[in-house]
Amino acid sequence: MLSQKTKDTLLGPLNTNNPVVVQILGICSALAVTVQLKPALVMGIAVTIIVAMSNVIVSLIRNTIPMRVRIIVQLVVVAALVTLVSEVLKAFAYDVAMQLSVYLGLIITNCILMGRLEAFAMTNKPWDSLLDGLGNGLGYALILVIVAFFRELLGAGQLLGFQVIPQGFYDFGYENNGMMLMPAMALILVGCVIWAHRAYNDKEAK
Amino acid sequence: MKFNTNSNVYTIVYSTIVVVIVAIVLAFANQTLKPLQDKNELLDKQKQILGALKVDYKGQDPALVYASIIPAAEDTLHFGEKEVYVAHLDGQIKYVLPLTGKGLWGGIGGYLALDEDKNTIYGVNFNHEGETPGLGAKIVDIEFRELFEGKHIRNAEGEVVSVAVLKSGKRAEGQEQVDAISGATITSSGVSTMLHEELVNNYVEFLKIEEVQDVESED
Numbered sequence: 001m002l003s004q005k006t007k008d009t010l011l012g013p014l015n016t017n018n019p020v021v022v023q024i025l026g027i028c029s030a031l032a033v034t035v036q037l038k039p040a041l042v043m044g045i046a047v048t049i050i051v052a053m054s055n056v057i058v059s060l061i062r063n064t065i066p067m068r069v070r071i072i073v074q075l076v077v078v079a080a081l082v083t084l085v086s087e088v089l090k091a092f093a094y095d096v097a098m099q100l101s102v103y104l105g106l107i108i109t110n111c112i113l114m115g116r117l118e119a120f121a122m123t124n125k126p127w128d129s130l131l132d133g134l135g136n137g138l139g140y141a142l143i144l145v146i147v148a149f150f151r152e153l154l155g156a157g158q159l160l161g162f163q164v165i166p167q168g169f170y171d172f173g174y175e176n177n178g179m180m181l182m183p184a185m186a187l188i189l190v191g192c193v194i195w196a197h198r199a200y201n202d203k204e205a206k
Numbered sequence: 207m208k209f210n211t212n213s214n215v216y217t218i219v220y221s222t223i224v225v226v227i228v229a230i231v232l233a234f235a236n237q238t239l240k241p242l243q244d245k246n247e248l249l250d251k252q253k254q255i256l257g258a259l260k261v262d263y264k265g266q267d268p269a270l271v272y273a274s275i276i277p278a279a280e281d282t283l284h285f286g287e288k289e290v291y292v293a294h295l296d297g298q299i300k301y302v303l304p305l306t307g308k309g310l311w312g313g314i315g316g317y318l319a320l321d322e323d324k325n326t327i328y329g330v331n332f333n334h335e336g337e338t339p340g341l342g343a344k345i346v347d348i349e350f351r352e353l354f355e356g357k358h359i360r361n362a363e364g365e366v367v368s369v370a371v372l373k374s375g376k377r378a379e380g381q382e383q384v385d386a387i388s389g390a391t392i393t394s395s396g397v398s399t400m401l402h403e404e405l406v407n408n409y410v411e412f413l414k415i416e417e418v419q420d421v422e423s424e425d
Contacts, residue, residue: 072221
């Protein structure tokens, strides 16, 4: 159904070319919003939408952009989209917008966006750029969700706000790991994910 | 038609057009979504006030519940820049005082519900902009807020002294206290300072008038 190239563009970033664990982009926000699953999911979705849309827009106008100010034009496109998304969230999902607070605005500084625009959208057709944006956004979201899953589970004993570790465990002296709530632990978890990812892919390659 | 995309004129014209288009799109979005956003903000405030009054609005429209407890605009007392909401809860009067202060990373705020004696804390609700999740952010949790219930903001002589938030083991002089959140010293003392500032300094007029009224008559 999809040609090999299309498949690579869309699915590559989920695994072999993952923006977070392979290209090591967008780490800062991965640390900030992964204390709980819900904001991580919303952040992942928001970034996916913004990368995909800005990729398409920049790809559409790529031949008209003056080379000397191309980064500025890309930035304006991204900033406009981020502002739009944050306005829409404030109107339709106020709680989530409050929870993401400053990190929503900071999507602008997420290196994945500028990285994809500069490396892909500037030289590729809109359809491919859309797939590339979706792939990279989802690749980013995937890592966020994995990290948030462990942080919320081990740090608060909850998933998506629901208690999953039974009270009985606590009665026997089990305690939530407060370390998991600190950003430093997210970095260590991202490191673990990179480790597991490399180990798995090395084995595949052999 | 083919422009030289590297010429100065092209670059300047191009940038101008891009910025103007973006400005129009954003202004339009802002104008269209503003009513919805304002509604959300108001609803959020009402929910917080209901939280301070310990009203359970599960399964009901919080706006309607709010309107039934704080029915009209005249139920808002103004003291300079400060406002006090008068709530009618099961035939009793409760005063709700909005609070603002500083936490560790940003602003904190809340609503303090007082009994009619303007002394006993009926309930309290806190919010924050960006306190550390799992530490300072715990001020919004019911476990922390419950500590305030039943505490008195006045000392035995009737002076307003606020309630202190202190590490367990420490004792406050001449005022009642609640335990701070362990690991969140700065946020906890931010709450303590906020309560003190607001009650002792900013709401002095509201809290004082009552004493005069007591002596004279109810009108």
